[in-house]
Amino acid sequence: MAAQPVGGQKPFHVVSPVLESLSLSKAVGTKVFMKLENVQPSGSFKIRGIGHLCQDAAKKGCRRFVCSSGGNAGLAAAYAARELALPITVVVPSSSGPIPVRKLQELGATVEVYGKVWDDANSRAQELAKTEGWVIIPPFDHPLVWEGHASLVRELKDSLEDKPGAIVVAVGGGGLLAGVVAGLQQVGWQDIPIIAAETLGAHSFHEALKAGRLVTLPDITSVATCLGAKTVAARALECAQECQVLSQVVQDAEAVQAVQQFLDDERVLVEPACGAPLAVLYSGRLQRLQSEGRLPSPLRSVLLVVCGGSNIHTAQLRALKSQLGLE
Numbered sequence: 081m082a083a084q085p086v087g088g089q090k091p092f093h094v095v096s097p098v099l100e101s102l103s104l105s106k107a108v109g110t111k112v113f114m115k116l117e118n119v120q121p122s123g124s125f126k127i128r129g130i131g132h133l134c135q136d137a138a139k140k141g142c143r144r145f146v147c148s149s150g151g152n153a154g155l156a157a158a159y160a161a162r163e164l165a166l167p168i169t170v171v172v173p174s175s176s177g178p179i180p181v182r183k184l185q186e187l188g189a190t191v192e193v194y195g196k197v198w199d200d201a202n203s204r205a206q207e208l209a210k211t212e213g214w215v216i217i218p219p220f221d222h223p224l225v226w227e228g229h230a231s232l233v234r235e236l237k238d239s240l241e242d243k244p245g246a247i248v249v250a251v252g253g254g255g256l257l258a259g260v261v262a263g264l265q266q267v268g269w270q271d272i273p274i275i276a277a278e279t280l281g282a283h284s285f286h287e288a289l290k291a292g293r294l295v296t297l298p299d300i301t302s303v304a305t306c307l308g309a310k311t312v313a314a315r316a317l318e319c320a321q322e323c324q325v326l327s328q329v330v331q332d333a334e335a336v337q338a339v340q341q342f343l344d345d346e347r348v349l350v351e352p353a354c355g356a357p358l359a360v361l362y363s364g365r366l367q368r369l370q371s372e373g374r375l376p377s378p379l380r381s382v383l384l385v386v387c388g389g390s391n392i393h394t395a396q397l398r399a400l401k402s403q404l405g406l407e
Contacts, residue, residue, distance in 0.1 A: 087248055092131035092160055095230065098239040103345035104361050104384065111381040113240065115232065118350055118388030125232060126156035126219070127388050129259055132228030134160035148205035148251075150198045150306045151391040152179035152200065153219030158187035160400075169208060171201040175305045178198060180391050197300045199310045220255025221313040229259020230266060233346060236383060237267045244272060245380030246366070248357045250275045250387050251285045251327075253309035254316025260346055260385070261319040273324040275286070277356035279304040279335050285312040286327045289320055303332045303400055304352035305352030306389055326374055333404045334359040339397060340406075351389030352400065358384070 097116045104112035111257040117125035130153055134145060145168040147157040152169035161168035169190045172180060175197055184191045194204040195361030198219075209216035217223065236244075247264075251257050257276055264270045278286055281302030294317065300308035319325060330338075342358050343349050350358075359367060361384065370377040401407045 088141060089135050091128070091228075091231070092135075092163055093128045093394075095235050096120060098236065101346060103385070106364050109290050110245070110379050112345075113244065113383050115236065115379055115385050116348070116385050117382060118348060118354075120388065122152070122156040122159040123390035124152040124156065124386050125229065125256060125385065126152045128231050129222075129225030129228030129255060130156040130217060130219070131160045133222055133224040134164060134166045136224055137215045137217070138164045138166060142215040142347055144168065144211075144215070145217050146171070146208045146214050147203050147217040147219065148172075149176075149180070149219050150308050151176050152306055152389055153217075154180060154184055154189070155187065155390055157217045158184050158189040162188050171205045171208070173197050173201045175300070175308065176391065178340055179393065179396070183390055197310065198308050203229060220253030220258075220309070221315070225255050226258040226262050226315065229256055230263035232385065233260055233263025233267055233269070237269070240381075240383070242380065243269050244383040246273045246275055246375060247383045247385065248275045248277065248360055248366075249385045250353050250356050251278050251312070251316065252282070252306055252353060254285060254313040254319075256385065256387060257319055257325070258284075258313065258315045261323050264323060270323055273326060275326045275328055275357070275360055275369070277328050277330060277354050277360045278308070279331050279332055279352065281332065282308050284309055285316055286329050287325050288312050288317050289325075295315075302352075303403070304335055304356060306353040306391060308353060308354035326369060328360050328365055330356050330359040330363065330365075333406060334363055336397070336400045336404055338362050340390075340401065343397075348386070348396070349392060349397070350386060351392040354387045354389050357387075
């Protein structure tokens, strides 16, 4: 189903399905609904906010987009650029690997591989954006990106009979978290606890929450490279003051194992970034939050944002399992 026009422009994202997962419901002990963002045209939720920002920039006379990305943001920007018939340069770090590079080129993007992690690629993109007529499309840190992501929650309000007892999301740079909080505030659901999941080695949000200020990780060591922002967006920290946000950090092995289990249970392949919130549900962490009194018990339904991700295929999943000693 197509999304409704906003400000006279038809968005590039689709209204994604909401389905109950029987296997996750059994693991958690309450109904778990999945918001299947993996079916978006670019393969992840990113098209919501980035598509919205690209449409706005095109309307204002942008001549070329430039975007830094670990993969999914670039794919969303490249998809939007193609739809708007505008050229785009996407700068990706070497840690992204060959899959997103190939997919970006298939969408017509000019791809530059620069640096080891996203922060390096972002520095290069900022330099390129100084060219006249070029507009930078930040992967997560922009109000219009958050505004676009908020559409996800408005769709939930239309899809679900009752508001969920908790929402589980992955946190990388914090754009999805910021969008979910904006959406919850728009529909009057800001009392819903948000469980924010990261992998160890890409846990910049967790460290910022702990310190009460932004913290820059020395390096990204997680295999979940799409969560790989060494510093989370300042807005993500503000969100934790406006809503109840419970940070959970899982091991890489747990995230990858959760990807495999989700593939077996639901016939859906997602990348390790999406494995982080799945691991929270599969591993009993949600029940632990209940036993600690940080979540209500009993709990109304849980909503999992299946954020998707295009930086994965079965051979890579096998390689990750082998690397982490899971085979």
